[in-house]
Amino acid sequence: MERKFDLEDRLIGFAVLCIKLFKKIEYNYALDHLSKQLIRSATGAALNYGEVQGAESSKDFIHKMGIVLKELKESRVNLKIQIGADILKDIDKAEKSLKECEELVAIFAKSIQTARKSKS
DSSP: OOOOOOHHHHHHHHHHHHHHTTTTOOOOHHHHHHHHHHHHHHHHHHHHHHHHHTOSSHHHHHHHHHHHHHHHHHHHHHHHHHHHTTOOSOHHHHHHHHHHHHHHHHHHHHHHHHHHHHHO
8 A cells, every 4th residue: 555645644644633732731830831832833834834725936935935944843842841841741742743844844944955956
């Protein structure tokens, strides 16, 4: 069975994973602050990818891919803070989220690099 490589599906899955980190969790100021920001950046990456798909030029494509990459990098730092501060209950899910985020950062960074090379 061949699995279709779909960045949109991966970004949506990453956003869902991040949202699920915070279901049924007790209130904590740091966790509340960081969880809301993580949900914004993780979902922002997926939502901005829709903009990438409608890019009107290679310059526009590179710019919009950069926004997705920025959101992913923000999510990565946020996850590292939460894991380091030991404020997440499901550390396995948090580490899975971080691993997926790292892979997505690498994919988008390489895609931007490739697009810049083919543009010039």
